[in-house]
Amino acid sequence: MKALICEAFGPIENQQLKDVPSPKPGPGQLLVQVKSAGVNFPDALMVQGKYQVKPPFPFSAGGEISGIVIGLGEGVTGFAVGDRVMALVSTGGFAQECLAQASRTLPLPQGMDFDTGAALMLTYCTSLHALKDVADMQPGETLVVLGAAGGVGVSAIEIGKAMGARVIAAASSEEKLAVCRQVGADDTINYSTENLKDRINELTDGKGADVVYDPVGGSYTEQALRAIKWRGKLLVIGFAAGDIPRIPLNLALLKERQILGVYWGDSTKHDPEGHQANLRQLENWFVQGRIKPLVSERFPLEHAKEAILLIANRGVKGKIVVVND
Ligand SMILES: NC(=O)c1ccc[n+]([C@@H]2O[C@H](COP(=O)([O-])OP(=O)(O)OC[C@H]3O[C@@H](n4cnc5c(N)ncnc54)[C@H](OP(=O)(O)O)[C@@H]3O)[C@@H](O)[C@H]2O)c1
Structure with a gap:
């Protein structure tokens, strides 16, 4: 072979x-x-x-x-x-x-083609684990997704919507932001041309985000963290930009913000039953047409x-x- x-x-x-x-x-x-x-x-x-x-x-x-x-x-x-x-x-x-x-x-699952089957598990399991198990995100909360047109990004938009959040998608081009709107984002930010922190604050009437989902890292992390509200949460997913950010910890202290690491692969070993339950949840959402890679x-x-x-x-x-x- x-x-x-x-x-x-x-x-x-x-x-x-x-x-x-x-x-x-x-x-x-x-x-x-x-x-x-x-x-x-x-x-x-x-x-x-x-x-x-x-x-x-x-x-x-x-x-x-x-x-x-x-x-x-x-x-x-x-x-x-x-x-x-x-x-x-x-x-x-x-x-x-x-x-x-x-x-x-x-x-x-019935009705799922091979390409969809190959595109579902890693990214959607990561995002469901992050948003449900780690962030305990609630309906009505505002979720900001960075790198939102990428693999984990699109899954975070769709799962955010399925969980009842308002989703703000941030990405680097208008073409990518069109993809984010197509999969359900309510609002978008082009972080190559707009200031991420200011735009999150503007779109949330100055309140800030409840949850930021960050698979990108680099300079975006601190900008997004500064636009997280009192006791809001930053989910550390990955560093696609290459640089692992060094964050001034006063930003966590000032608004009791929580910086939460997400390592989905290892989480499946620590909580295999939770992982199985998440897989069933994803299958149900797929059958109901609420997620579609x-x-x-x-x-x-x-x-x-x-x-x-x-x-x-x-x-x-x-x-x-x-x-x-
Ligand atoms: N923690 C976990 O359990 C877990 C699980 C799965 C994946 N991950 C991590 O999540 C990250 C994203 O994975 P993915 O499969 O979604 O990748 P992807 O489809 O390539 O998406 C990553 C996004 O990051 C942005 N980006 C910014 N600077 C970049 C650069 N220099 N090179 C590449 N992308 C850049 C891009 O969006 P813009 O152009 O819009 O900025 C891109 O769409 C990776 O670091 C991966 O290791 C973590």
Whole structure:
């Protein structure tokens, strides 16, 4: 089978499409014929050696997939060859076949196509965990989403709306902000041309935001934090801009603001039942039409490198997927 192989950390371009043996499913594992694999920012970081998870070489990036079960390891129950599934795999998704833990695999919900299945789990689980479990966001609260046209950003807009929040989306271009409005944002801020802090205050009649969802970092974090109201919350999701901000802590003291870290991957180990409940919630919202991952581009496996470069270079709207048609 073919797979995009990373043999050493380095530039994204160094990965090679290679013929490699089919993996053999071990105990508790499924072998999945990959139909679609979601592309996420951590994939770009991982192959460069900049991500907290550093897999042994050689490996293929690609942390979430959908496809068809073609093999079952020892002790697997509840799945059969031929099942349509979606799975969180951490690595291995940018390939024709991929191993998945049965415990991190779900049947593809009825009516869900493979691309949607590959675009749902990582970003939507992150945002639901952040907004519900970490921030305890309430209906009627104002949520500001930074990097709002990106993968986790779009999911935060849709989940924010599903939870009854007013959502203000912030992004770097008018084209991206149009995407944010299309998926449900109530108001938008172009932070390349407008002052983020001033605009949040303006849009909230000087009160400030209840919750800020920040997957971007850099200079935006402090500006947004300064526009958070009394006891409001900053959710630290990621640092797509590259710089990890250093925040003056008086900004937390002054309005009893809370700065809350979010690490969805590890949270699923600390609270597996909560994670299962969140997956059921997402499935229900999908069936009810309240969330629908926006897949903006599809790349054949031969062009997977281009997909990873696009996400690293700030070029993605919603989600992109790597497909084996
Ligand atoms: N904490 C967790 O559990 C968790 C889970 C999943 C992902 N994450 C993190 O969340 C972040 C976003 O992931 P994603 O998959 O949503 O990525 P994405 O689709 O590329 O979105 C990131 C957004 O960040 C903004 N950005 C600003 N400066 C950038 C730069 N120099 N390069 C790239 N993007 C830049 C872009 O929006 P504008 O152009 O509008 O500024 C972009 O749309 C990543 O850091 C990822 O590691 C964290």
